[in-house]
Amino acid sequence: MAANPMGPTFDGGEEVVGVDSGGQRYEILFLPDVMNDDLQREGKPPCYYWVPRSTRIARRGEGGQGGESGDYKFRLIHFVGVQTGDTHVGVSGTRETAGGVLAVTSTAAPPLAALESAKQALIQRVRGTTRRFWALRSNLTPQFAPTPVSASRVAITNLSPSADGTLPIEMPVQPQGGGGSPPPGGGISAPTGGTDAGGGAGAPPGAGTPRIDGTGLVRVGRGDMVTPPRTLRMNDEMRYERDVGGSALDPWHWGLQGTGAGPIDPAAEHAFSGLLGTLPTAILWQGFKGAFSPVSVVQSFLIPVWSTNIRLRITGSWRRVFEHFSSHAKGRYHWFSADIKAEFNNLRISGGITVDLLIDGTAPAADQMQNEINRRIDLVVTQFTALAQQIIFAPAPQVAAAEAGDGGGLLGGLFGFGGGLALKWRRDQADVDLRYEETRKFRYNRFHVVSSSLEGFYDEIKKDPNAERKYFETLYLDDWDRKVTRFVKPVVNWPDPAQHWVGDPVAFLSAQIGYPDTRGAVQWAPRVFQSTDTGDTTRWAPAFAKKAANEVVNAPAGWTPDKTFVKRRVHFTEPPGALQSPNNRVFVERNIIELDQGENGTLSNDNVIEVRADSVGVLEVGPISLNVALEDRTQVVEVEFQCRGRSLDGVDRPVIRFSFNVNDQDEPRRWKIFTGDPAFVPDYRYRVRVIVRGSIFSNGMEWTGPWMDGAGNGPLMVSVPRQDDPAVNRRALVEEGESAGALLMPQPPATGTIGPPPSTYSESESTQGTAAGYELVERKLRSDTMTPVGPPPAPRTTRKADRAEVGSRGVSSGRIEEVGGWRR
Numbered sequence: 001m002a003a004n005p006m007g008p009t010f011d012g013g014e015e016v017v018g019v020d021s022g023g024q025r026y027e028i029l030f031l032p033d034v035m036n037d038d039l040q041r042e043g044k045p046p047c048y049y050w051v052p053r054s055t056r057i058a059r060r061g062e063g064g065q066g067g068e069s070g071d072y073k074f075r076l077i078h079f080v081g082v083q084t085g086d087t088h089v090g091v092s093g094t095r096e097t098a099g100g101v102l103a104v105t106s107t108a109a110p111p112l113a114a115l116e117s118a119k120q121a122l123i124q125r126v127r128g129t130t131r132r133f134w135a136l137r138s139n140l141t142p143q144f145a146p147t148p149v150s151a152s153r154v155a156i157t158n159l160s161p162s163a164d165g166t167l168p169i170e171m172p173v174q175p176q177g178g179g180g181s182p183p184p185g186g187g188i189s190a191p192t193g194g195t196d197a198g199g200g201a202g203a204p205p206g207a208g209t210p211r212i213d214g215t216g217l218v219r220v221g222r223g224d225m226v227t228p229p230r231t232l233r234m235n236d237e238m239r240y241e242r243d244v245g246g247s248a249l250d251p252w253h254w255g256l257q258g259t260g261a262g263p264i265d266p267a268a269e270h271a272f273s274g275l276l277g278t279l280p281t282a283i284l285w286q287g288f289k290g291a292f293s294p295v296s297v298v299q300s301f302l303i304p305v306w307s308t309n310i311r312l313r314i315t316g317s318w319r320r321v322f323e324h325f326s327s328h329a330k331g332r333y334h335w336f337s338a339d340i341k342a343e344f345n346n347l348r349i350s351g352g353i354t355v356d357l358l359i360d361g362t363a364p365a366a367d368q369m370q371n372e373i374n375r376r377i378d379l380v381v382t383q384f385t386a387l388a389q390q391i392i393f394a395p396a397p398q399v400a401a402a403e404a405g406d407g408g409g410l411l412g413g414l415f416g417f418g419g420g421l422a423l424k425w426r427r428d429q430a431d432v433d434l435r436y437e438e439t440r441k442f443r444y445n446r447f448h449v450v451s452s453s454l455e456g457f458y459d460e461i462k463k464d465p466n467a468e469r470k471y472f473e474t475l476y477l478d479d480w481d482r483k484v485t486r487f488v489k490p491v492v493n494w495p496d497p498a499q500h501w502v503g504d505p506v507a508f509l510s511a512q513i514g515y516p517d518t519r520g521a522v523q524w525a526p527r528v529f530q531s532t533d534t535g536d537t538t539r540w541a542p543a544f545a546k547k548a549a550n551e552v553v554n555a556p557a558g559w560t561p562d563k564t565f566v567k568r569r570v571h572f573t574e575p576p577g578a579l580q581s582p583n584n585r586v587f588v589e590r591n592i593i594e595l596d597q598g599e600n601g602t603l604s605n606d607n608v609i610e611v612r613a614d615s616v617g618v619l620e621v622g623p624i625s626l627n628v629a630l631e632d633r634t635q636v637v638e639v640e641f642q643c644r645g646r647s648l649d650g651v652d653r654p655v656i657r658f659s660f661n662v663n664d665q666d667e668p669r670r671w672k673i674f675t676g677d678p679a680f681v682p683d684y685r686y687r688v689r690v691i692v693r694g695s696i697f698s699n700g701m702e703w704t705g706p707w708m709d710g711a712g713n714g715p716l717m718v719s720v721p722r723q724d725d726p727a728v729n730r731r732a733l734v735e736e737g738e739s740a741g742a743l744l745m746p747q748p749p750a751t752g753t754i755g756p757p758p759s760t761y762s763e764s765e766s767t768q769g770t771a772a773g774y775e776l777v778e779r780k781l782r783s784d785t786m787t788p789v790g791p792p793p794a795p796r797t798t799r800k801a802d803r804a805e806v807g808s809r810g811v812s813s814g815r816i817e818e819v820g821g822w823r824r
Contacts, residue, residue: 003038003042009305011308012134015125016029017118051147052301078474081478082477099275100276100277106272146265147266153299156297287456292455293456304446308442312380312440321352324350335421340388393422395422486541505572546562589648615678624715625715636660637689689702701723
């Protein structure tokens with residue numbers, strides 16, 4: 001039969017070839033094919049297999065030219081962020097997150113250029129040698145192939161304990177007795193016995209005993225657990241408590257996926273990726289920037305290899321064998337399988353036959369193989385019977401039915417005979433020694449484990465500083481899943497139904513917040529605020545998923561992703577009337593006030609938005625109080641106010657009046673006007689009128705101060721003028737028929753009665769008007785001293801209408817005359 005490559009063998013030894021490629025040193029292991037000698041005898045090229053010797057980070061373009069200069073298949077993303085429900089979509093409360101994501105692809109194959117160089121170096125090394133399996137005796141180009149793999153497993157360093165306190169580790173343990181024979185099914189085995197492997201006396205059941213789960217990972221018991229980092233606390237159930245601290249990840253979290261079954265192609269790549277806590281991320285971030293990283297990859301292979309060191313040899317003398325069977329014939333002519341087996345063992349004991357079974361002790365499970373072959377002697381008996389048939393046995397010419405049925409089937413199945421055997425004697429070979437030798441090729445799975453620390457990027461970054469950003473990146477989660485949130489708060493002094501003068505006459509406030517969709521159309525979210533709102537309903541937080549500027553087509557003019565449109569309104573109710581609230585005068589010039597003009601309102605990036613009732617152009621003067629104290633109920637002070645300018649409807653604003661008496665003079669007065677004009681500037685004027693009331697038996701008097709300018713909102717202390725202050729208009733009472741002349745208003749007596757006025761002219765002028773009763777007289781003072789304005793005109797009798805007007809003011813009827821600059 002023609003020879004063909006069957007697979008690698010370790011019987012001829014191994015060759016390790018080291019080559020330099022791409023500034024790196026690579027060592028490659030080669031094995032010969034077990035049929036290399038037969039292949040070359042038939043004029044065929046020998047075959048050699050390369051075997052992985054280390055692991056490394058794979059590069060892009062490994063299979064083509066430039067594979068050693070392509071980018072590494074590595075990426076470490078460090079992420080960190082503080083997210084709240086107010087700023088990010090899908091977050092409730094506050095979430096602080098830090099950690100990393102690692103993606104790395106490893107391979108056990110050397111670079112293509114390095115492999116080709118190693119092949120040529122091996123050819124030069126084995127050409128012309130005489131080594132079995134290795135010798136290259138022809139000019140034919142050898143064939144090269146990756147070693148075949150039955151199964152493999154890949155694991156990467158775990159930098160932290162698992163949440164349940166166990167450490168997942170890769171343990172490709174071989175069975176006792178050396179070698180590496182596979183368990184049933186060809187998989188990788190691990191010890192499953194119940195012996196105490198470190199638990200010690202008193203250890204709980206299973207302590208120290210590795211436990212194999214369905215993934216092939218070995219979980220050690222408590223007695224063998226490695227002490228974890230101190231940031232993890234062990235509770236009463238022997239589990240480690242996670243110290244999350246408000247973060248979504250345990251600081252020591254390690255969740256790389258990829259550990260487990262690996263590829264059966266040694267040239268294939270294997271990817272790891274997963275989520276890391278902040279502490280492993282920091283370690284890897286710093287480690288991979290050096291020459292070597294703190295992470296290693298372990299890849300274990302089951303390689304099917306051939307062994308030729310199993311040899312069976314049988315020696316003996318045919319004369320002694322014949323004599324032995326003849327002496328034990330005991331009248332029997334036919335021999336069957338049971339007889340031959342029994343006598344063959346007797347021959348081995350007596351030394352008539354020597355059986356040597358040579359097994360390579362380094363082969364996997366060699367001791368079990370020796371015991372198995374000794375127990376099942378069929379292999380040896382088969383070879384012996386095949387030879388004995390040629391010398392001392394011959395097929396029986398006639399076999400009884402019972403005898404044939406007793407052993408024919410067994411012999412036929414075991415030795416290939418169709419019936420019993422009969423002794424014969426061949427004189428020509430009587431003195432020939434019995435000799436049989438057979439060498440068998442035995443195939444088994446051999447463990448081959450490669451492990452190496454993954455190289456860092458020190459040289460790569462040193463050569464190109466910009467390369468760091470290709471492999472290391474920090475992601476700030478604050479920038480992701482953002483939402484545009486506005487906090488809208490009403491600011492209004494809601495009216496108190498029990499006290500009409502308390503609060504603003506606001507029925508409700510409304511607000512609309514708009515944000516464009518991807519087509520540029522503004523989407524509005526509305527809300528109404530009322531006096532009945534309580535708790536969280538007094539605050540509104542509309543939110544929109546934040547879009548990038550290039551994600552919105554036909555965006556409104558001036559819009560940027562951080563801006564929203566705002567439309568606010570103040571809806572007024574009817575203010576209390578003058579009789580309902582005489583001390584709190586409120587005027588509303590428009591019932592609905594637009595705080596934001598335009599179709600889309602105001603474009604703003606403010607996060608906090610107020611809907612203020614006083615943002616509509618409000619004049620608010622108060623509290624208003626007097627700078628004097630009224631002494632009795634006869635004294636009254638009236639203050640008149642007028643807001644300057646006109647309303648938005650073009651109407652002059654009215655004059656309003658507050659009155660103070662001795663009983664309510666300490667109660668503050670307030671004056672408020674909601675103009676609806678955002679450009680309104682608080683500006684007003686006021687004047688004071690002082691009245692001293694008379695009685696049935698005494699006359700009263702009054703005087704009025706000039707208009708005073710006021711500006712701005714806030715409290716006002718009204719200065720009450722004295723009767724003799726500049727620019728004060730005064731009035732006095734005179735008895736009908738008397739002439740006031742150049743009369744001055746008298747000073748009020750201490751007792752409250754009105755006496756004669758003091759003289760500021762000649763004595764003759766000051767003595768006039770001393771009769772009982774006075775009439776109110778106005779005068780204008782240019783200075784503290786009264787100056788006559790001319791001779792008094794002729795007396796004029798007051799008309800009834802004049803008297804009625806005076807009487808309507810609460811003054812006793814009399815006549816009014818003008819005397820010089822006076823009117824009486």
